[in-house]
Amino acid sequence: MLHGLRLPQRLLLPIVKCQTITWGRRSLAKDAILPTVLVHGGAGHIDADKVECVKFGVKQAAQRGYKAMLETGSTLDAVEQAVMVLEADIHFNAGFGSVLTQDGNVEMDASIMDGSRLEGGCVTMARNIMHPISLARCVMEKTNYRFLAGDGAMRLAKEEGFEILPKSALITEASQKLLKVFKISNTDTLYNVVPGTVGAVAIDACGNVAAATSTGGLTGKLSGRVGDSPILGAGTYADNEAGAVSATGHGESIMRYNLSSRVLALVRHKDYSIQEAVEEMLQNMTAHFKQTGGLIAIDHRGQLGIYFTTELMSWAYQQGNELHCGVEVGEDEVVIVDDDT
Numbered sequence: 054m055l056h057g058l059r060l061p062q063r064l065l066l067p068i069v070k071c072q073t074i075t076w077g078r079r080s081l082a083k084d085a086i087l088p089t090v091l092v093h094g095g096a097g098h099i100d101a102d103k104v105e106c107v108k109f110g111v112k113q114a115a116q117r118g119y120k121a122m123l124e125t126g127s128t129l130d131a132v133e134q135a136v137m138v139l140e141a142d143i144h145f146n147a148g149f150g151s152v153l154t155q156d157g158n159v160e161m162d163a164s165i166m167d168g169s170r171l172e173g174g175c176v177t178m179a180r181n182i183m184h185p186i187s188l189a190r191c192v193m194e195k196t197n198y199r200f201l202a203g204d205g206a207m208r209l210a211k212e213e214g215f216e217i218l219p220k221s222a223l224i225t226e227a228s229q230k231l232l233k234v235f236k237i238s239n240t241d242t243l244y245n246v247v248p249g250t251v252g253a254v255a256i257d258a259c260g261n262v263a264a265a266t267s268t269g270g271l272t273g274k275l276s277g278r279v280g281d282s283p284i285l286g287a288g289t290y291a292d293n294e295a296g297a298v299s300a301t302g303h304g305e306s307i308m309r310y311n312l313s314s315r316v317l318a319l320v321r322h323k324d325y326s327i328q329e330a331v332e333e334m335l336q337n338m339t340a341h342f343k344q345t346g347g348l349i350a351i352d353h354r355g356q357l358g359i360y361f362t363t364e365l366m367s368w369a370y371q372q373g374n375e376l377h378c379g380v381e382v383g384e385d386e387v388v389i390v391d392d393d394t
C-alpha cells in the first residue's frame with residue numbers, strides 16, 4: 054500500500070522582497086518566498102519507543118538549519134548544519150549510529166548540492182569521521198573534483214583537519230544488533246526496519262536552494278557498496294530553476310530511477326506541483342522495482358513536497374516561527390518557536 058500526505062497549500066506571505074538578482078545562469082525576480090529548511094530522518098519503520106526521540110532529532114535539525122540560514126544567509130550552510138545535527142544523533146543511520154557492513158565496519162556516503170551554481174560534492178566509503186556531509190562540502194570547495202571515495206576521501210579529511218575517530222567510535226549496540234539480525238535473516242531490505250538516512254533541503258527568500266543527504270547505507274552491505282545518497286540526481290539534487298530534493302529508501306532502486314532528477318524535471322518541464330511530482334515519481338519507482346522510499350523536496354517557489362511509500366518517515370521543517378513535524382501518513386504537528394531559537 055502506498056502512503057503519503059498532502060500538505061495544506063500554504064499562504065505565501067511576503068516577508069522579504071528580493072531585488073532582481075542576477076546569478077550565473079539567469080535573472081531571478083522573486084518575491085514572497087518563505088525561507089524554509091525541511092529535513093528527513095529516513096523512511097522505514099520506527100520502533101514505537103523511539104518515535105519521540107526521532108521527532109525531537111528532526112525538529113532540532115530543522116531549527117539548527119534555519120538558524121544557520123538566518124545567520125549566514127546561506128542555504129548550503131543550512132542543509133549542512135541540519136544534516137550535521139542528525140549525523141551526531143544516535144537515532145539516525147548517518148555519522149554516529151550508521152549501520153554496519155557485512156564485516157562490521159562503518160562506510161558512509163554523503164552529498165551536498167548548491168542549486169544557485171549547480172555545484173556539488175560527494176563522498177563514499179568515508180570512515181571514522183562524524184560528519185561526512187562536511188567532507189562532501191570540502192570536496193566541492195577545496196578540490197577540483199566532485200566525488201571522492203575511500204582512502205582518497207579520508208586523505209582529504211585529514212588534510213582539512215577533520216577529527217579522525219577510533220574505528221569503534223561510530224558503532225553502536227543497535228547497529229551491531231541489526232547486523233546480527235541481518236545475518237540470520239539474510240534479507241536485503243533491512244533499511245525498512247531501522248531509522249534511516251538523513252537529508253535536508255532549504256530555500257531562502259531569493260529562491261536559492263540547496264540539498265544534502267548522508268547515510269551509513271544498508272545493514273550488511275558488501276564493503277565498497279555505494280548507495281544512492283552520494284549520487285547527484287539520485288539521492289540528492291538542487292537547481293534554482295526547479296528546486297531541491299533529498300531521497301531515502303532502497304538505494305539500488307533510487308539510483309536506477311534517478312529519482313531526485315526526475316522529480317525536478319516534472320516541476321520544471323511539465324508544470325507539476327512539487328507534491329504531485331514526489332508522489333508520482335515515488336509511486337512509479339515503488340511499482341517498478343517493488344522497493345520503497347521517501348522524499349522531501351522544495352520547489353523554486355518555496356512549495357514543499359513530502360511523501361513516502363514506506364510505513365513511516367520522520368520529517369520536520371521550520372518556516373518563519375512555525376516548526377512542523379510528522380512521522381505517520383497525514384501527521385503534521387505544529388509548534389510556534391521563538392524568533393531567536
Ligand SMILES: NC(=O)C[C@H](N)C(=O)O
Nearest residue numbers: 249250270280301302304
Ligand atoms: N536508509 C536509506 O535511505 C538507505 C540509502 N538510501 C542507501 O541505499 O544507501
